[in-house]
Amino acid sequence: AQRVTQPEKLLSVFKGAPVELKCNYSYSGSPELFWYVQYSRQRLQLLLRHISRESIKGFTADLNKGETSFHLKKPFAQEEDSAMYYCALYTGGFKTIFGAGTRLFVKA
């Protein structure tokens, strides 16, 4: 079955602390994975995709096929990083599957 699991509903860290939002997926094919973010009162938007191997707003994510994971990391969290984060799996063809999301709260 195709599935995306984000085990943490809420993650709270202090400003300047490292942050890691976990994402695990289940897919038999070659996955394309993404992180979408929704800031307060804003629309859901793409943050980064694993193919790009880029760092966006200091965030990076590495696809680990052995562990079927795509965790999102940032070495030093900022208050403006507080948002809802969704991991998403593209299965090719036409379907994108979203995880349930993790709310990140960065405390001052």
Place this chain on the structure above:
Amino acid sequence: EAGVAQSPRYKIIEKRQSVAFWCNPISGHATLYWYQQILGQGPKLLIQFQNNGVVDDSQLPKDRFSAERLKGVDSTLKIQPAKLEDSAVYLCASSQQAGGTYNEQFFGPGTRLTVL
């Protein structure tokens, strides 16, 4: 460029009533998606259009939900009759095309539906 537009932003209805949502995608985007997002869950795809054809409606409860995309631009999603469990945010998204290489989806602000 203008983003994806949706209306209304909020809707409150009683169970068994009907409701319709409207979406205008980004100009030139061939693919349009409707998602249902229940509180505490991620978006779940209901239906996906490529131009004005349906490419995936496997998770659309067809006994009460219907959607159309006339002329391959605007789209409407209808619920008739509504049930309590339909209370959710309905998101519309669009992308340049689907299939093959992933194309970024651009989301609208959503319509929050409350069924009493």
